[in-house]
Amino acid sequence: MTVPAPDALLAAAHVVSVPMRVRFRGVIHREALLLDGPAGWGEFSPFLEYGPDQASRWLAAAVEAAWEGWPAPVRHHVPVNATVPAVDADAVPGVLARFPGCTTAKVKVAEPGQALADDLARVAAVRDLLGRSGRVRVDANGGWSVEQAADALAALAVHDLEYAEQPCAGVEELRDLRLLLARRGVEVLVAADESIRKAEDPLRVRDLGAADVVVVKVAPLGGVRRALEVVDACGLPAVVSSALDTSVGTAAGVALAAALPALDHACGLGTVALLEGDVADPSLLPNEGALPVGMVAADRALLDRWAAPPDRAAWWQDRLLACHGRLTAGGPR
Numbered sequence: 500m501t502v503p504a505p506d507a508l509l510a511a512a513h514v515v516s517v518p519m520r521v522r523f524r525g526v527i528h529r530e531a532l533l534l535d536g537p538a539g540w541g542e543f544s545p546f547l548e549y550g551p552d553q554a555s556r557w558l559a560a561a562v563e564a565a566w567e568g569w570p571a572p573v574r575h576h577v578p579v580n581a582t583v584p585a586v587d588a589d590a591v592p593g594v595l596a597r598f599p600g601c602t603t604a605k606v607k608v609a610e611p612g613q614a615l616a617d618d619l620a621r622v623a624a625v626r627d628l629l630g631r632s633g634r635v636r637v638d639a640n641g642g643w644s645v646e647q648a649a650d651a652l653a654a655l656a657v658h659d660l661e662y663a664e665q666p667c668a669g670v671e672e673l674r675d676l677r678l679l680l681a682r683r684g685v686e687v688l689v690a691a692d693e694s695i696r697k698a699e700d701p702l703r704v705r706d707l708g709a710a711d712v713v714v715v716k717v718a719p720l721g722g723v724r725r726a727l728e729v730v731d732a733c734g735l736p737a738v739v740s741s742a743l744d745t746s747v748g749t750a751a752g753v754a755l756a757a758a759l760p761a762l763d764h765a766c767g768l769g770t771v772a773l774l775e776g777d778v779a780d781p782s783l784l785p786n787e788g789a790l791p792v793g794m795v796a797a798d799r800a801l802l803d804r805w806a807a808p809p810d811r812a813a814w815w816q817d818r819l820l821a822c823h824g825r826l827t828a829g830g831p832r
């Protein structure tokens with residue numbers, strides 16, 4: 500991929516700060532730099548704490564979207580899951596109402612400061628609303644030790660889990676957990692999310708037998724094409740998920756999900772519903788449990804409405820330039 504010159508990137512950039520409806524991943528304002536390029540719109544929104552190596556992959560994904568475009572889709576709609584943040588059980592109906600027609604829900608668990616009882620109550624509430632035919636998965640974001648995960652999943656399994664996403668932080672831990680669950684007769688599949696971030700990761704996950712399913716995100720992997728290679732190398736069923744993107748970044752995830760040869764699970768791409776505002780009109784929101792495939796353009800009025808304060812816009816422009824330097828210096832793959 501040829502990376503545009505710094506001036507071309509800066510000239511194409513719009514920085515926004517969008518409030519979240521509910522705190523998610525500690526984030527209450529989602530900041531993003533949108534790029535208006537010849538092939539369409541791209542989103543550059545690495546989380547604030549990410550260093551330049553990680554963040555430059557997000558830039559590669561944004562440049563792919565805005566200067567190159569995506570591979571051809573093999574489907575026109577992508578089924579999505581509802582995403583339930585670590586809210587109180589009584590807030591679950593309000594969250595699920597934002598995901599019309601979704602029959603799969605992903606529930607955040609193992610939130611710091613909360614107890615297993617909170618997770619059990621939240622998951623029970625979700626199962627209750629979806630009914631027996633719904634699918635319920637949990638995401639611990641690596642918050643449990645192997646023992647904690649085995650105990651928690653044995654308890655949560657009464658609600659019939661589709662899988663548990665990143666129950667423990669490390670790849671070896673995921674492998675050990677799978678062995679322990681099998682020994683204890685707990686039938687819960689394990690998905691790797693944070694363990695799939697770098698080019699060499701998926702092969703490690705596969706070779707160690709650390710997961711049954713892989714979660715892939717376009718931006719951290721450096722674009723739709725790179726993510727397709729990762730899934731192919733891994734040889735495991737894949738679920739595409741968002742990084743809490745605006746509709747522009749979400750469309751890249753939809754493009755990946757639409758280009759995958761096989762797609763057996765709902766994707767975590769309904770998260771625009773967790774944002775209070777967005778850059779596109781209409782927003783890329785689930786309808787009848789699915790999203791349409793296609794490029795999404797940002798809207799000028801909405802870019803103005805959610806424009807970031809000048810100091811934050813300058814911070815993002817500096818970050819863009821730093822990442823540009825990494826990418827053109829050969830950067831991480």
Ligand SMILES: O=C(O)CCC(=O)c1ccccc1C(=O)O
Nearest residue numbers: 582605640740741742743767770
């Ligand atoms: O998968 C989903 O349902 C939504 C996406 C999501 O949970 C997420 C969004 C931003 C950062 C991390 C994660 C995650 O899956 O851990």
Ligand SMILES: [Mg+2]
Nearest residue numbers: 638664665692
């Ligand atoms: Mg996850």
